[in-house]
Amino acid sequence: MTPNTETLLETIDPELMERVVSRRDALGSVSKRTLAVALASAPLALGVLAKNAFAQGSLPQGIKDVLNYALTLEYLEAEFYNLGLAAPNLIPTATRPVFQQIAKHENAHVALLRATLGADAVSKPTFDFTARGAFADVFTNYQTYLALSQGFEDTGVRAYKGRAAELKSNDAILTVALQIHSVEARHASKVRRLRGQKGWITSNTTDVAALAAVYAGEQNTTQAGVNTAAFVNANAASEAFDEPLTAAAVLAIAGMFIV
Amino acid sequence: MSNSTASPGAELEFLGRLANATSRRTFLQWAGLTIGVAALGCGDDDDDGTGPGNNPGVNLGSGDTGVLNYAYALEQLEAAFYIKVVSSPYTGITAEETAILRDIRDHEIVHREFLKAALGSAAIAGLSVDFTSINFTSRASVLGAAKTFEDLGVSAYNGAGQLLTSDANLLVAGTIVSVEARHASAIRDLLNPNSMDFAGDDVVGATGLDVVRTPAQVLAAADTYVVNTITANQLPTS
Numbered sequence: 001m002t003p004n005t006e007t008l009l010e011t012i013d014p015e016l017m018e019r020v021v022s023r024r025d026a027l028g029s030v031s032k033r034t035l036a037v038a039l040a041s042a043p044l045a046l047g048v049l050a051k052n053a054f055a056q057g058s059l060p061q062g063i064k065d066v067l068n069y070a071l072t073l074e075y076l077e078a079e080f081y082n083l084g085l086a087a088p089n090l091i092p093t094a095t096r097p098v099f100q101q102i103a104k105h106e107n108a109h110v111a112l113l114r115a116t117l118g119a120d121a122v123s124k125p126t127f128d129f130t131a132r133g134a135f136a137d138v139f140t141n142y143q144t145y146l147a148l149s150q151g152f153e154d155t156g157v158r159a160y161k162g163r164a165a166e167l168k169s170n171d172a173i174l175t176v177a178l179q180i181h182s183v184e185a186r187h188a189s190k191v192r193r194l195r196g197q198k199g200w201i202t203s204n205t206t207d208v209a210a211l212a213a214v215y216a217g218e219q220n221t222t223q224a225g226v227n228t229a230a231f232v233n234a235n236a237a238s239e240a241f242d243e244p245l246t247a248a249a250v251l252a253i254a255g256m257f258i259v
Numbered sequence: 260m261s262n263s264t265a266s267p268g269a270e271l272e273f274l275g276r277l278a279n280a281t282s283r284r285t286f287l288q289w290a291g292l293t294i295g296v297a298a299l300g301c302g303d304d305d306d307d308g309t310g311p312g313n314n315p316g317v318n319l320g321s322g323d324t325g326v327l328n329y330a331y332a333l334e335q336l337e338a339a340f341y342i343k344v345v346s347s348p349y350t351g352i353t354a355e356e357t358a359i360l361r362d363i364r365d366h367e368i369v370h371r372e373f374l375k376a377a378l379g380s381a382a383i384a385g386l387s388v389d390f391t392s393i394n395f396t397s398r399a400s401v402l403g404a405a406k407t408f409e410d411l412g413v414s415a416y417n418g419a420g421q422l423l424t425s426d427a428n429l430l431v432a433g434t435i436v437s438v439e440a441r442h443a444s445a446i447r448d449l450l451n452p453n454s455m456d457f458a459g460d461d462v463v464g465a466t467g468l469d470v471v472r473t474p475a476q477v478l479a480a481a482d483t484y485v486v487n488t489i490t491a492n493q494l495p496t497s
Contacts, residue, residue, distance in 0.1 A: 105458065178417045
């Protein structure tokens with residue numbers, strides 16, 4: 001068993017489990033644990049997992065707002081990677097597995113958030129990944145595509161982090177958000193390295209002027225009142241902590257790509 | 260270090276001979292190892308010859324302090340590991356690998372020192388580590404251990420978020436965990452470049468979610484590498 005599955009097992013509503021297991025038993029013998037694994041590996045099934053955590057009717061508006069905010073970003077990322085993988089001669093064969101993996105995760109995040117929000121899920125916006133012409137060759141020039149990919153992943157990390165505290169009233173949803181957050185960071189590190197950059201963010205610098213807002217504030221070297229530059233140096237201190245972004249800052253970045 | 264010298268004078272003489280007899284690079288490696296060992300906080304135990312059996316147990320405590328001490332324990336372990344990795348590079352290490360491992364070492368030192376400062380008088384003592392199960396001359400052994408430590412760290416912070424009560428502490432944990440995930444991605448990619456392993460199916464399930472572990476699961480996994488007995492039974496459970 002992976003820890004992932006263990007956690008999901010713990011969060012599955014017992015009544016729901018009894019109902020589903022009974023139904024499945026009519027079709028053939030299936031153990032509770034086997035079913036749990038099957039459920040845990042099916043994104044759409046997550047909408048019915050953990051009744052208290054995910055039943056959309058019982059979610060406070062504040063949590064729905066954060067999840068819809070996250071869903072908007074995931075829609076953006078998923079479509080960006082789906083279009084990129086479909087674009088001819090864009091992503092080199094050597095790195096296709098990287099983008100297939102990222103696309104798989106972003107689509108899973110969309111499915112998970114939509115299932116969690118149910119009827120309250122926002123619709124997918126219409127995207128313009130050229131940002132009104134600023135990145136006109138996004139789907140024909142791999143370097144442009146990589147630059148935007150990096151921007152989206154680094155933004156995603158900052159976005160989830162910035163609103164985690166608003167999910168504190170619901171442990172299960174907070175934990176799911178953190179589990180998405182670290183996946184975005186894994187993506188960001190790999191895409192940055194594909195561009196010849198460090199996997200981590202040094203200060204607030206960027207080689208893509210149009211994406212400067214993605215890195216605003218990353219030069220911070222004070223955490224909880226502690227001067228973190230004193231331990232190794234300022235660069236290490238800025239790299240060692242990924243800074244949050246406010247919702248307004250994230251929406252301004254995303255807004256560049258929403259029609 | 261097991262090298263014991265009779266006096267400071269003899270030590271200087273030995274260092275001088277070492278510097279003359281070997282390349283500057285080798286000398287710096289040796290010096291780095293010395294600093295590394297001192298930074299682990301185990302120098303005193305070794306010097307007075309009490310051995311690992313006398314390392315005091317540590318109690319993480321309760322509430323947010325306990326959770327931060329839990330993080331501090333993990334960061335101590337990670338920092339000690341990378342200090343040793345950088346001070347005694349494995350056979351055939353590349354310039355890219357050296358740069359990545361040095362950066363990660365620095366980040367883990369910053370995390371460790373930050374948490375120690377933030378905890379103040381509530382901080383647990385410096386832990387004594389045991390890396391005898393790792394072959395530091397072997398790339399596969401070192402990067403394999405690095406992968407284990409980074410993935411473990413990510414899952415630990417992911418599980419600790421819900422245990423924290425203060426918004427500020429939750430934010431701090433969030434600012435650290437994504438850097439651990441960046442590390443994990445880079446280490447995994449060194450082991451299997453440009454594959455899906457940077458965020459492999461073994462750590463990111465079909466639902467697109469990273470691993471989450473409880474403190475009990477994490478401390479059990481870390482136990483091999485920590486000499487001190489860590490008591491975590493006062494940590495919050497939700």
